[in-house]
Amino acid sequence: xxxxxxxxxxxxxxxxxxxxxxxxxxxxxxxxxxxxxxxxxxxxxxxxxxxxxxxxxxxxxxxxxxxxxxxxxxxxxxxxxxxxxxxxxxxxxxxxxxxxxxxxxxxxxxxxxxxxxxxxxxxxxxxxxxxxxxxxxxxxxxxxxxxxxxxxxxxxxxxxxxxxxxxxxxxxxxxxxxxxxxxxxxxxxxxxxxxxxxxxxxxxxxxxxxxxxxxxxxxxxxxxxxxxxxxxxxxxxxxxxxxxxxxxxxxxxxxxxxxxxxxxxxxxxxxxxxxxxxxxxxxxxxxxxxxxxxxxxxxxxxxxxxxxxxxxxxxxxxxxxxxxxxxxxxxxxxxxxxxxxxxxxxxxxxxxxxxxxxxx
Amino acid sequence: xxxxxxxxxxxxxxxxxxxxxxxxxxxxxxxxxxxxxxxxxxxxxxxxxxxxxxxxxxxxxxxxxxxxxxxxxxxxxxxxxxxxxxxxxxxxxxxxxxxxxxxxxxxxxxxxxxxxxxxxxxxxxxxxxxxxxxxxxxxxxxxxxxxxxxxxxxxxxxxxxxxxxxxxxxxxxxxxxxxxxxxxxxxxxxxxxxxxxxxxxxxxxxxxxxxxxxxxxxxxxxxxxxxxxxxxxxxxxxxxxxxxxxxxxxxxxxxxxxxxxxxxxxxxxxxxxxxxxxxxxxxxxxxxxxxxxxxxxxxxxxxxxxxxxxxxxxxxxxxxxxxxxxxxxxxxxxxxxxxxxxxxxxxx
Amino acid sequence: xxxxxxxxxxxxxxxxxxxxxxxxxxxxxxxxxxxxxxxxxxxxxxxxxxxxxxxxxxxxxxxxxxxxxxxxxx
Numbered sequence: 001x002x003x004x005x006x007x008x009x010x011x012x013x014x015x016x017x018x019x020x021x022x023x024x025x026x027x028x029x030x031x032x033x034x035x036x037x038x039x040x041x042x043x044x045x046x047x048x049x050x051x052x053x054x055x056x057x058x059x060x061x062x063x064x065x066x067x068x069x070x071x072x073x074x075x076x077x078x079x080x081x082x083x084x085x086x087x088x089x090x091x092x093x094x095x096x097x098x099x100x101x102x103x104x105x106x107x108x109x110x111x112x113x114x115x116x117x118x119x120x121x122x123x124x125x126x127x128x129x130x131x132x133x134x135x136x137x138x139x140x141x142x143x144x145x146x147x148x149x150x151x152x153x154x155x156x157x158x159x160x161x162x163x164x165x166x167x168x169x170x171x172x173x174x175x176x177x178x179x180x181x182x183x184x185x186x187x188x189x190x191x192x193x194x195x196x197x198x199x200x201x202x203x204x205x206x207x208x209x210x211x212x213x214x215x216x217x218x219x220x221x222x223x224x225x226x227x228x229x230x231x232x233x234x235x236x237x238x239x240x241x242x243x244x245x246x247x248x249x250x251x252x253x254x255x256x257x258x259x260x261x262x263x264x265x266x267x268x269x270x271x272x273x274x275x276x277x278x279x280x281x282x283x284x285x286x287x288x289x290x291x292x293x294x295x296x297x298x299x300x301x302x303x304x305x306x307x308x309x310x311x312x313x314x315x316x317x318x319x320x321x322x323x324x325x326x327x328x329x330x331x332x333x334x335x336x337x338x339x340x341x342x343x344x345x346x347x348x349x350x351x352x353x354x355x356x357x358x359x360x
Numbered sequence: 361x362x363x364x365x366x367x368x369x370x371x372x373x374x375x376x377x378x379x380x381x382x383x384x385x386x387x388x389x390x391x392x393x394x395x396x397x398x399x400x401x402x403x404x405x406x407x408x409x410x411x412x413x414x415x416x417x418x419x420x421x422x423x424x425x426x427x428x429x430x431x432x433x434x435x436x437x438x439x440x441x442x443x444x445x446x447x448x449x450x451x452x453x454x455x456x457x458x459x460x461x462x463x464x465x466x467x468x469x470x471x472x473x474x475x476x477x478x479x480x481x482x483x484x485x486x487x488x489x490x491x492x493x494x495x496x497x498x499x500x501x502x503x504x505x506x507x508x509x510x511x512x513x514x515x516x517x518x519x520x521x522x523x524x525x526x527x528x529x530x531x532x533x534x535x536x537x538x539x540x541x542x543x544x545x546x547x548x549x550x551x552x553x554x555x556x557x558x559x560x561x562x563x564x565x566x567x568x569x570x571x572x573x574x575x576x577x578x579x580x581x582x583x584x585x586x587x588x589x590x591x592x593x594x595x596x597x598x599x600x601x602x603x604x605x606x607x608x609x610x611x612x613x614x615x616x617x618x619x620x621x622x623x624x625x626x627x628x629x630x631x632x633x634x635x636x637x638x639x640x641x642x643x644x645x646x647x648x649x650x651x652x653x654x655x656x657x658x659x660x661x662x663x664x665x666x667x668x669x670x671x672x673x674x675x676x677x678x679x680x681x682x683x684x685x686x687x688x689x690x691x692x693x694x695x696x697x698x699x700x701x702x703x704x705x706x707x708x
Numbered sequence: 709x710x711x712x713x714x715x716x717x718x719x720x721x722x723x724x725x726x727x728x729x730x731x732x733x734x735x736x737x738x739x740x741x742x743x744x745x746x747x748x749x750x751x752x753x754x755x756x757x758x759x760x761x762x763x764x765x766x767x768x769x770x771x772x773x774x775x776x777x778x779x780x781x782x
Contacts, residue, residue: 250764
């Protein structure tokens with residue numbers, strides 16, 4: 001079997017599409033795909049064309065670039081320009097606008113900013129250049145966090161003194177709880193993020209399903225994975241059930257990756273955290289534990305920023321599923337992928353970017 | 361556009377176009393280029409006629425020249441499938457060839473950074489010679505400058521090229537039903553270079569597709585009424601086709617399943633979350649031909665060394681005016697926009 | 709949010725590292741988050757780190773369920 005192409009089969013997609021239409025019938029549902037990667041797949045394969053018009057898909061806040069507060073970019077720019085640190089980042093963050101500039105523009109001002117594939121590349125660079133401060137921009141949800149934890153553990157083991165992480169790590173379940181408890185987006189069911197759930201396990205959503213009486217289905221990232229998850233979800237909705245299901249069984253278990261959970265627990269500690277557009281959410285983020293304080297860029301450097309959000313940007317409401325990209329007066333005009341105003345236009349996973357790139 | 365140049369302005373996508381429009385074209389005005397094609401068609405007119413009469417070639421009309429220029433910056437300087445010298449010849453030769461010209465002469469300007477190994481330079485110049493021979497062009501003039509260490513990336517090259525117009529392109533004759541052909545797998549050059557980025561833990565047998573296409577193109581031009589050609593370099597296939605369709609009363613419908621892709625290009629695209637249709641090519645041409653000539657064009661292309669994997673990838677369609685649309689493997693239709701700025705590995 | 713790609717483990721290296729392959733491209737990744745990775749296993753790699761071993765039987769089972777959908781007739 002082929003783990004990529006078998007899940008991009010047009011014939012099976014049509015079957016799933018028909019079954020979804022059957023299950024939805026003439027009812028109207030709003031469901032949210034939580035993860036930006038899922039949003040990307042939906043746009044890339046134009047899956048909306050395969051779904052009944054009375055099924056509304058809402059893009060969720062599961063895009064680390066989108067929910068990272070503007071202050072974070074300002075801090076990274078400060079470290080690159082004022083502290084002269086070498087900044088290593090996932091490519092997605094390069095073009096996110098800060099209060100005064102993006103990292104891409106900081107490069108034009110003389111900062112050393114290098115896009116990487118893996119956080120390990122930044123540690124390797126730090127080992128090879130012991131006189132240079134190296135900062136890795138550790139953004140992400142639970143999927144990315146264990147890897148950042150591994151790098152910090154390795155840095156400690158190897159006694160690397162010039163390496164630190166500027167952390168902005170978020171947790172999916174508290175963010176979903178915040179969306180549910182506010183009730184503003186009126187989402188009937190959630191497609192939960194496949195790769196986050198590989199780490200935290202399906203069990204992480206059980207309490208939410210019960211408390212809020214809302215179905216959740218883990219979805220993968222290939223077109224069939226998403227259609228399959230949507231089918232399971234609309235069947236739950238049609239049957240007025242609120243199950244916590246898994247449509248991505250090849251990659252996700254009930255318990256999750258226990259070893260990865262242990263790494264997270266060893267290096268990081270849950271904390272109340274701010275998400276761009278969503279505000280402060282209890283327990284929604286992680287900090288670096290005291291035992292690893294020396295690898296925390298926030299503690300190592302005295303970072304000074306004066307941050308404020310761009311005027312007129314509605315990324316916050318888009319991330320909550322209250323509004324869509326086309327509701328924003330700046331969409332496609334003042335705000336484009338070349339000169340993004342808000343974070344949702346920057347990230348390839350951002351709802352605005354995907355909507356712009358794949359617009360009709 | 362912002363107040364300073366950033367790397368994105370050199371990506372060949374929308375940012376580059378805006379820079380050219382808002383700074384270069386705006387100020388050059390009446391002395392600027394008439395079109396933003398790959399090269400300019402120059403009418404030598406009376407001057408040439410006087411010359412040819414003197415040589416006794418009366419009765420022959422003046423040939424039209426095509427003139428182009430391109431600068432080359434690439435890191436690393438040497439890569440599987442070529443080096444900056446290979447690119448500097450092929451890129452300029454191909455720009456002339458897709459204008460319908462027979463490339464003849466090239467200039468060679470190099471900016472060297474102090475500290476560059478002479479041996480490296482020799483290898484690059486050897487590549488230049490080899491590709492010039494292969495393409496049948498002569499390097500007729502040149503210039504060398506050296507900048508301080510740290511002020512250049514080893515070597516920057518500019519080549520200008522002159523060719524004789526064999527067959528002018530006629531995009532105004534394109535109509536629904538015409539076929540879109542690409543001369544081989546797409547995205548190879550861009551993806552090959554991405555895997556070579558410093559510290560990226562990726563390995564593949566990917567090579568740059570860098571090659572002079574003039575011989576292949578001339579063979580097609582000799583037998584087929586080609587309406588338009590383009591070498592889809594920076595910005596890739598999708599950006600090149602957007603340039604074709606923009607503002608037209610017709611559009612292009614591409615068949616995703618029909619687009620030739622090498623396995624490794626698919627692999628790198630998956631691993632880094634990138635779209636090969638936006639990845640650069642340095643040895644591919646896109647042809648727009650009448651529907652009835654498509655088969656013959658393919659037959660000719662497949663006999664050439666650069667065109668063995670050529671394929672019909674789409675059709676000019678009246679249904680999508682001004683747009684390039686992809687019929688996805690899932691059976692849905694997706695509009696392909698032009699590249700915003702350089703593709704960076706999409707990780708999270 | 710998290711681009712993770714299935715790769716087949718083709719070589720086990722020292723220091724909890726391995727080489728995986730997808731479509732002819734090899735990628736080096738850390739296996740530190742997984743227990744006993746074996747040659748031939750499919751793992752999901754995210755930012756150079758394997759986050760889970762893929763279960764091929766489950767993958768086949770999922771496809772089977774979809775194949776058996778009686779579309780339009782339910």
